[in-house]
Amino acid sequence: MRDPHLLQLIDGYLRNELTAEEKAAVDKMRQEDSSFDHMVVEQKFLIKQLEAQEARNAFEQTVHSVADQFHTTAEPTGKLLQLWKKHKKVISIAASIAGITALLISAAVNSFTQKPTSEIRQLSQALREVKRTQQITDREIQGLKQANSQPVAHAKLGGTGFLIDPKGYVVTSAHTVVNADSVYIQNSKGEYYKVNTIYVNSPADIAVLKIVDNKYVPLKTLPYGLHKNTVELGEEIFTLGYPRPTADIVYNRGYLSAKTGYQGDSLAYQLAISANPGNSGGPIFNKDGDVIGIMSGKQVTAEGVVFSSRASNIHQALQEIKKDTSLHESIKIHLHSQVKGVERVQQIKKFEPYMFMVKSY
């Protein structure tokens, strides 16, 4: 990046202005040098943003101006709205009775969307209470994961991942990589590797990446294990991650505060640990150095409440990946930590090379 010529070259490359030989040279360089490739992708991303910027600004302006005009010369409110306003009082009285409110509003929305409101639907409402609560919970978890990952997810270019098989398989959280055009990982020495996303499970918020980079030299056996046992409330835990834009790895310590996640989500744990955007996807270790979870998100409305996906979701992911025959090798994880009883400082030192910053574009 320090070289203006390199930047000029990338500009030309992205604009298709290079000669065939130059282009071939750049392609080759991208193949061989992931940090160069990363630079190209970064610049492409930036320019894409830039190019669309003007059009977006113009569109937004028109929308604002139409909105202003529309709302000041507001035509008479729609029929349904009038109806609703008329019944507003009634509805708000009924609001104290949750069941009825649900009924009323679902009816209102239904008639509005022209869906037939059947008797059966209303009558069965009570019976479906349980199912519904379940669904609300699911949605809320979903919403919460996404909402509180809002920070985490918007830190868009940042997340953490860790190796589960030295052949080049990395686990991170789903929301850091989902929908990305390209994903790179970077180790604490600042080396980049290109990765492909081979598995995503959004409800459990985990994803598996595969390093597809010739430059990658497989590391030795993992120092940490992938725990299958149960965890204990109050158990001490720690995590490593890349919450900073720089490649500085950050250590945090806390304890397991609940065996389930937000509103009893059985795919998750609740932790008391300090976490920042960029930590998501990072491994949660117990004191022996077994991975018990994957950092997912935190609750915005409460201080220090963090959720992690369970390590068992990794095992499940591997089961599903196994079924995918397009993958020619099998992923082998090992269950037992090599650093049991070792001092924390030493554990971290051992783990560091296996921790990656995940950058998605």
Next chain:
Amino acid sequence: MANTSGEILLLEGLLKNERTAIETIYKDNYRMVQQLVLSNNGSEDDAKDVFQETLMVLYERLLKRDFELNCLLKTYLYAVAKRIWLKKLQRNVIKVDAGVLEEELPDIGFDIQFEQQQQQHHLNMRKAMLELGEPCKSLIEAFYIQKKSMQDIADLFGYTNADNAKNQKYKCLTRLKKLFFKVNQNSEL
């Protein structure tokens, strides 16, 4: 489901930033979104915001060119608006009534959270460009948006030659890159 040619024209108009197209969409759909928001713990202002955000999302999808509308535009807008609104409600951990949650929505073919991220990038880029200041901002725009040649830029900005302009552009781009990726990182801390 087949779409009327009218809707396709409307979308084309939207993509071209035609005022009349946006007005029509407002006229035909705003009440629906307003109703959705008002009857689910929202205010008039919330409704306005949600609708504008919905239009931005629609526009963003159109820009991507892989846009496919397999339901009526109205249904599509409703589905997008509802996802946006639910997201806002859930962010504030407000309980949403079950009836609204249960209702089936057509697949809109993308994740609303992803789209909101795009919006965030958009805001971040705007912020980064503002911070970049002049003459860098104009220079970058001249090169990357108006696609002017380096020679033209040199003449326009009074650089002695294209090489000088190139050098300046390099400095500007490097700075913009830093600003943009920094803002992008910090926007949520």
